[in-house]
Amino acid sequence: MKVCTFINFNKNHISDKMLIIGIAGGTGSGKTTVVNKIVESLTKEEVVVLPIDSYYKDSSYVPVEERQKINFDHPNAFDWDLLTSQLGILMEGKSIEQPTYSYITCTRQPETIHVEPKEVVIVEGILSLYPAKLRDLMNLKIFVDTDPDDRLIRVIQRDVIERGRTAEAVMERYKKILKPMHQQFIEPCKRYADLIVPKGGSNQVAINILTLFIKKYLL
Numbered sequence: 001m002k003v004c005t006f007i008n009f010n011k012n013h014i015s016d017k018m019l020i021i022g023i024a025g026g027t028g029s030g031k032t033t034v035v036n037k038i039v040e041s042l043t044k045e046e047v048v049v050l051p052i053d054s055y056y057k058d059s060s061y062v063p064v065e066e067r068q069k070i071n072f073d074h075p076n077a078f079d080w081d082l083l084t085s086q087l088g089i090l091m092e093g094k095s096i097e098q099p100t101y102s103y104i105t106c107t108r109q110p111e112t113i114h115v116e117p118k119e120v121v122i123v124e125g126i127l128s129l130y131p132a133k134l135r136d137l138m139n140l141k142i143f144v145d146t147d148p149d150d151r152l153i154r155v156i157q158r159d160v161i162e163r164g165r166t167a168e169a170v171m172e173r174y175k176k177i178l179k180p181m182h183q184q185f186i187e188p189c190k191r192y193a194d195l196i197v198p199k200g201g202s203n204q205v206a207i208n209i210l211t212l213f214i215k216k217y218l219l
Contacts, residue, residue, distance in 0.1 A: 018091055019120045019217050020137055024129040024189050025144030026182045027073070028154035030200020034144055034207060035124050041211045046218060048090075048118040052125030055083040056101045058108035067106040073126065073181035080131045083123075087137055090117040119218055129189040142210070143193035146200040148179075 025031045039047055057079050059067050071077060079099075086096040097112035128134070129141050152174055159165040190196060197206045 017093070017119070018117065019139050019214065020087070020091070021120065021122045021140045021142065021214075022128045022135065022138040023122060023124045023142045023144060024126060024186065024193075025200070026146065026148075026151050026186050027126055027178055028151035028158070029144045029146040030154075030202065031124055031126075031144045033201025034142075034197060034210075035122055037201065037204075037207050038122065038211055038214065042120065042214070042218075046118055047120040047122065048115055049122045049124055050083070050087065050098065050115070052078060052083060052123065052128050054099050054101055054113075055079045056106075056108070060105075060107040062106070070106060071177055071181065073177055073185070075127055075130050075185055078127065080134060084131070084133050084137065086115075087121065087123065087134070090115070090121055091137070093117050120214060126186055127189070129192045130185060135192055140195065140213075141193050142195045142197060143190050144200050145190070145196050145198045148182075150200075 023031055023035055035049055039049065055078050056072065057077060059070060062070070082099070086098065089096050095114060095116045098115045100109040100111050100113060101107070102109055123134070123138070129138075129143065135141060152171075155174060155178065156167050156170045159170045160167055195206075195210065197203055197210075199206075201207070
């Protein structure tokens with residue numbers, strides 16, 4: 001059974017004091033589960049997570065009736081300049097005010113989250129490996145790979161339960177947006193990964209290997 005696939009692993013750390021990990025993968029691939037298991041293996045003094053979902057561009061200028069048409073799976077939906085800038089600030093040993101975003105109003109919120117620099121910074125999201133300027137700041141790049149059918153099932157379960165959508169509406173959105181965006185932008189990010197984790201968060205062996213690597217770095 002394939003546990004994980006290594007590609008072009010580079011030990012050249014950009015920051016001697018900080019390990020920056022990028023974790024990407026399709027919607028419903030299990031990225032969040034992988035991240036949570038890594039975080040659980042460390043202390044809160046050692047790790048911080050920057051979800052790229054917090055860095056969606058503000059759409060308050062868009063008429064309310066048009067906001068639901070925004071393609072949140074396209075690279076242009078994200079404020080990459082802000083994310084890259086704030087990651088650079090953390091690398092300098094300074095704190096940041098991480099933005100927050102409302103999926104209900106599709107707008108950036110006035111509240112922010114205070115984030116202190118930690119030894120391990122995880123940048124997580126569907127397109128976290130997409131921008132070259134962001135990849136260049138990462139020491140380790142991971143792609144969580146899961147069967148498309150499994151991802152679709154998870155997306156349906158999540159959106160029906162958590163967001164009140166019908167299964168039909170979720171499947172229509174999958175066909176029109178999620179699938180083509182995955183094929184065009186997310187799947188190609190595999191080529192940049194140092195580590196590919198198949199079966200997502202259920203691949204405990206791969207997660208253990210990754211956790212051991214991080215802990216060794218922290219010694």
